[in-house]
Amino acid sequence: MSLHAIIRNRQRALYNAWVRQPMMQMQVEHPGVLGRLVFLDSYDDSIQARQLGRSSLTNVALVQRPGNPDENASVWVRAGYSGYRQAWVNFIEEVYGTRVSSSDLAGYNIDHLFNRARSPAQAGFVRIEAIDGAINQAWGRNFERAVSDTKSGGNDRLRNTMSWVIAAKLMNQPPPRGPNDVQGIADLVRFFSRNGFSAAEAQRGVDGMFEHAYRFR
DSSP states (O other): OOHHHHHHHHHHHHHHHHHHOTTOEEEESOGGGHHHHHOTTTOOTTOOOBOOTTSOTTTEEEEEOSSOHHHHEEEEEETTOTTHHHHHHHHHHHHHOOOOOTGGGTTEEEEESSOGGGSGGGOSEEEEEEEEHHHHHHHHHTHHHHHTSHHHHOOOOSOEEOOHHHHHHHTTOOOOSSTTOHHHHHHHHHHHHTTTSOHHHHHHHHHHHHHHHHTTO
């Protein structure tokens, strides 16, 4: 299987898991809690995060259970860890047996699915995945910049769950230009309403996302 197919399959698998279980974790306080928090459908305390290759468990954690790795394997890094891109490459090579070159990743960002800058003291462990670079940067330029405002986006928690923004990025959906972009917002609502949510749920989710980001601006 090509790397591009692996990335697409992982993105869809995580999105579908979030539709089923909205409390999907994207950041936790330390690897010791990952086993029971990653797989909320089973609450299996026997699953433990483990070291990935030669990386220290203080920086990189692999969580895996038997089955399709798209759904059952993930890699997490300490928010302040600078080697996260290589950690993701090591994860793909170890779990999927697929070699990854720099050219294979052209057009992708290895993204902290929860903004690592908002992790207190850069101490939390954040899930990382490959995201389309243009989509990721577009969200970063407008919406995520607004969320990072200390009045609206301040965060002192070490546990954070998946959001509508993360879901949109995973599924390659471009961001609306702002709270007054009626067409952009309608397009995003339409996407969610066709992918696991009712129209009313999708509207509430997107409206809440923008209220959180722009209420103090």
